[in-house]
Each structure stands twice: as structure tokens, then as C-alpha cells.
Amino acid sequence: xxxxxxxxxxxxxxxxxxxxxxxxxxxxxxxxxxxxxxxxxxxxxxxxxxxxxxxxxxxxxxxxxxxxxxxxxxxxxxxxxxxxxxxxxxxx
Amino acid sequence: xxxxxxxxxxxxxxxxxxxxxxxxxxxxxxxxxxxxxxxxxxxxxxxxxxxxxxxxxxxxxxxxxxxxxxxxxxxxxxxxxxxxxxxxxxxxxxxxxxxxxxxxxxxxxxxxxxxxxxxxxxxxxxxxxxxxxxxxxxxxxxxxxxxxxxxxxxxxxxxxxxxxxxxxxxxxxxxxxxxxxxxxxxxxxxxxxxxxxxxxxxxxxxxxxxxxxxxxxxxxxxxxxxxxxxxxxxxxxxxxxxxxxxxxxxxxxxxxxxxxxxxxxxxxxxxxxxxxxxxxxxxxxxxxxxxxxxxxxxxxxxxxxxxxxxxxxxxxxxxxxxxxxxxxxxxxxxxxxxxxxxxxxxxxxxxxxxxxxxxxxxxxxxxxxxxxxxxxxxxxxxxxxxxxxxxxxxxxxxxxxxxxxxxxxxxxxx
Numbered sequence: 001x002x003x004x005x006x007x008x009x010x011x012x013x014x015x016x017x018x019x020x021x022x023x024x025x026x027x028x029x030x031x032x033x034x035x036x037x038x039x040x041x042x043x044x045x046x047x048x049x050x051x052x053x054x055x056x057x058x059x060x061x062x063x064x065x066x067x068x069x070x071x072x073x074x075x076x077x078x079x080x081x082x083x084x085x086x087x088x089x090x091x092x
Numbered sequence: 093x094x095x096x097x098x099x100x101x102x103x104x105x106x107x108x109x110x111x112x113x114x115x116x117x118x119x120x121x122x123x124x125x126x127x128x129x130x131x132x133x134x135x136x137x138x139x140x141x142x143x144x145x146x147x148x149x150x151x152x153x154x155x156x157x158x159x160x161x162x163x164x165x166x167x168x169x170x171x172x173x174x175x176x177x178x179x180x181x182x183x184x185x186x187x188x189x190x191x192x193x194x195x196x197x198x199x200x201x202x203x204x205x206x207x208x209x210x211x212x213x214x215x216x217x218x219x220x221x222x223x224x225x226x227x228x229x230x231x232x233x234x235x236x237x238x239x240x241x242x243x244x245x246x247x248x249x250x251x252x253x254x255x256x257x258x259x260x261x262x263x264x265x266x267x268x269x270x271x272x273x274x275x276x277x278x279x280x281x282x283x284x285x286x287x288x289x290x291x292x293x294x295x296x297x298x299x300x301x302x303x304x305x306x307x308x309x310x311x312x313x314x315x316x317x318x319x320x321x322x323x324x325x326x327x328x329x330x331x332x333x334x335x336x337x338x339x340x341x342x343x344x345x346x347x348x349x350x351x352x353x354x355x356x357x358x359x360x361x362x363x364x365x366x367x368x369x370x371x372x373x374x375x376x377x378x379x380x381x382x383x384x385x386x387x388x389x390x391x392x393x394x395x396x397x398x399x400x401x402x403x404x405x406x407x408x409x410x411x412x413x414x415x416x417x418x419x420x421x422x423x424x425x426x427x428x429x430x431x432x433x434x435x436x437x438x439x440x441x442x443x444x445x446x447x448x449x450x451x452x453x454x455x456x457x458x459x460x461x462x463x464x465x466x467x468x469x470x471x472x473x474x475x476x477x478x479x480x481x482x483x484x485x486x487x488x489x490x491x492x493x494x495x496x497x498x499x500x501x502x503x504x505x506x
Binding site for chain 1 (some may be wrong): 330343346391393399434490
């Protein structure tokens with residue numbers, strides 16, 4: 001089981017979290033102007049990186065906030081936890 | 093290749109089994125092949141075999157980065173069935189099941205295919221209705237399927253607890269389904285392909301895919317550059333890694349899928365019992381071990397291991413359904429890396445690089461498809477066009493929108 005450090009709650013067991021998949025995928029601003037290929041690319045195509053991978057996690061059974069984790073997909077080592085700082089998050 | 097038979101068995105028994113010849117050669121790669129298959133698991137070896145047998149393409153190499161069938165072929169729960177909901181997948185898996193039925197004779201290799209039946213439990217009223225729908229769909233596709241009442245389930249599996257936390261309200265039963273010996277499937281295909289002259293090259297990872305003018309020209313390996321007119325990639329969990337070498341993006345995510353086996357027990361379970369709702373499936377190997385499959389982990393991973401809570405979840409469900417197993421000790425536990433497509437269906441397809449083909453995305457249910465997958469992929473490679481069975485499984489479906497939504501229909505347990 002992974003040990004993930006939530007930016008707000010500190011280190012917690014993986015079972016408290018939900019993995020939200022690859023990070024940094026931005027929804028196109030004008031989907032209606034896209035070709036089918038570009039829309040399919042956005043919806044379905046993934047890096048599926050072997051090695052360092054940026055992914056989204058949600059602290060479902062904790063503070064219920066999203067953040068980004070940089071994790072090695074071979075060793076499963078969590079290298080960095082990224083995302084809004086607690087101060088920025090609590091400013092609402 | 094000498095044929096295996098009762099006579100060779102007796103003759104070798106008399107000479108203390110010291111005279112068996114090796115099942116396949118270990119050649120050095122030639123400089124050029126008509127077809128190079130990347131990945132020496134069951135699907136890759138089956139592809140090579142059917143290329144040679146059905147299409148007369150015998151100048152073929154299978155490149156395997158480790159040893160034959162050492163990846164997902166050796167890491168699955170060996171279940172074979174074809175009771176899928178949608179027409180496209182039902183036809184593909186049924187083709188595979190039919191090939192399995194005669195595979196031992198065809199390959200002259202005992203793959204220990206045992207049609208002991210596959211039971212899919214329904215735990216809620218909605219699941220019973222979905223099961224009825226799937227059974228009717230199976231009948232329309234000429235696939236055997238029966239609806240069982242809880243009493244009939246109990247008759248076939250007397251040790252099941254019908255009134256547990258997961259009450260059993262019914263089940264589907266495919267009597268032609270069952271299990272096969274996974275290693276034997278890989279070894280049988282390897283031996284038969286080798287007999288046709290296919291070169292099987294182990295410890296030979298592909299490090300690069302060379303292209304010239306939009307067409308594939310060969311692959312780089314530690315054993316040197318190997319020219320190829322066509323390259324078929326059957327690399328399961330590592331498909332995205334190989335695809336990136338050729339600048340191709342795939343809609344796949346590689347995740348750990350865990351399974352475990354118990355200590356050997358006396359015969360107690362004579363069929364395969366699956367439950368999609370609780371993500372657990374169980375059968376008993378001929379050797380006596382209980383073979384238990386769990387769900388996939390939630391994160392991407394290439395590490396061939398997963399998180400403990402996933403097998404804990406599967407085992408608590410198994411113990412609920414089969415209280416008699418509560419004190420059985422587990423022997424081994426492992427994970428395979430499964431490549432999952434958004435619609436949980438395979439991709440057997442040409443790509444925008446001419447001469448480069450992919451057979452991937454089998455996700456959590458590839459073993460049962462081994463012969464069928466090889467059969468349709470061989471056709472695709474040889475003719476440069478898909479067979480009617482795999483045409484719906486092209487890469488194009490992710491921009492045309494023609495997904496085959498088997499994920500919700502069959503559940504995630506395979």
C-alpha cells in the first residue's frame with residue numbers, strides 16, 4: 001500500500017485516497033472547433049509513463065481535496081506532492 | 093520436431109527420460125525477417141504460429157525481452173470463457189474458445205483445457221436482470237449460457253454460502269468455459285511455431301523502432317539491428333512504452349492486477365466461480381491450489397506488485413461466500429501489469445506507421461483470448477487488413493466514437 005502525504009493532512013494510507021489518473025490534461029477551451037482526432041486525443045490518449053509520472057489524487061476519506069503527486073511507476077516511490085499549498089487552499 | 097504420443101512417452105520412460113529433445117531452438121537472430129513480433133507471451137507466440145500455419149508466412153521472429161510466457165501469460169488465473177454481452181466481443185472470444193477446444197490436438201501439446209464451467213454470480217435484483225440479458229445475448233450469438241437459481245448454484249457448488257453479506261440470487265453458467273494450463277499454452281504455441289521455422293529469440297528486448305518514409309523498417313535490440321518488413325507489437329503492459337518508440341500514442345493505462353494461490357487442498361471446487369460485484373473469482377487447479385483473482389489497483393504501475401488492500405478486499409469476499417476457506421493459507425501472491433483501454437476491450441489494429449501493427453489493451457482478460465487473438469492478428473499482419481472479427485477493435489474507434497462498452501457489461505473481473 002502506498003503512503004501518500006496529503007498537503008493538508010500529512011502522511012496517510014493509500015486506502016484513504018482515490019487516484020484520479022494522469023495530471024496536467026487540460027480540457028480544450030473550444031471543443032466544438034476540434035477535429036474528431038483531437039477530441040479523441042484529449043479524451044482517451046494517455047502517456048502511461050514508465051518512470052516518473054504526474055498524477056492526480058483525491059483525499060476522499062480525509063479533507064476531500066485534490067492534489068498532484070509525482071510518483072515512480074516502477075518503484076512506486078512517491079517523489080513529490082505538488083498542488084495548491086495549504087495556505088492558498090484555505091484562502092478559498 | 094518429434095511428435096509427442098503414448099509411444100514416445102513409453103520409449104523415453106524406458107531410457108529414464110534422458111532422450112527428450114528440446115521443444116524449440118534458441119537461434120541467433122537473422123539480419124532480416126518478413127515479420128517481427130515483439131513480445132513472446134501467449135498472444136505473440138500464437139500470432140507467429142497462425143502466421144506460419146494459416147498464411148504461409150514463415151520468415152518470422154518472436155522477440156521476447158525475458159523468457160517465454162514469463163509476463164502476464166504466467167500471471168493470470170487461467171479462466172477461459174466467452175459469455176460476453178456485446179456482439180463484437182462475444183464473437184471474438186467465442187472464436188478463441190472454439191480454438192481452445194481443439195488446441196491440444198492441434199499443437200500436439202497438452203494445454204490441459206478443462207471445460208469445468210464458469211459461473212458468474214448475481215447478488216442483487218439488478219444483477220439478476222443484467223445476467224438474464226447477457227444470457228439472452230449469448231444465445232443470440234450461439235454461445236451456451238444458462239441461468240441458475242440459487243438452489244442450482246448450491247447443487248453445483250455445495251460449499252457456497254448463499255445467504256452471506258453478498259446473497260446469491262442467481263448466476264449465469266457457461267458449461268463450455270473452464271480453465272487451461274497457462275504455461276502450456278505458451279509452450280505449445282512456441283513448439284508448434286518453431287516447427288514451422290519461426291525463430292524464437294529470448295532475452296532480446298526491443299530498444300527502438302526504425303522507420304523510413306512513414307513505414308517501419310526494423311527494430312533495434314541488444315543483439316543488433318533486425319530488419320523487418322512488418323512489425324507486430326504484442327507487448328501487453330509495456331505496449332505504451334513500445335508505441336512511444338514509434339511516436340504513437342495509445343489510449344492505455346498499465347495497472348497492477350493481483351492474484352494469489354493457496355496451499356494445495358483435496359478437490360473441493362469443481363468449477364470456476366466469479367463475482368463481479370465483489371471483485372473476486374476463484375477456481376481450484378488440478379494440483380489442488382485455490383486460484384484467486386482480485387481486482388486491479390487504482391494507480392498506474394509497471395512494478396508487478398500491487399497494494400495489499402486489494403487482495404484483502406478480494407479475500408474477505410471469498411471468505412464470505414465460502415466460509416470453509418477461512419483458514420486456508422495462501423502460498424503465493426503476485427501482480428501482472430495489465431494494459432487497460434477506456435472501454436476495456438482490446439486494440440488489434442494497424443497504425444499510422446505502415447507495417448506497424450498493435451495487439452494490446454487486453455486488460456484484465458487476455459488469457460482466454462490467446463488463440464483467437466493470435467489468429468486474428470496473424471490475419472491482420474499477413475493481409476494488411478483486419479479480419480471481420482477484429483475490425484471493430486481498431487485504434488480508430490477512439491476518434492470515431494465506436495467504443496465497445498464491455499466494461500460496464502462484463503464487470504471488471506475477467
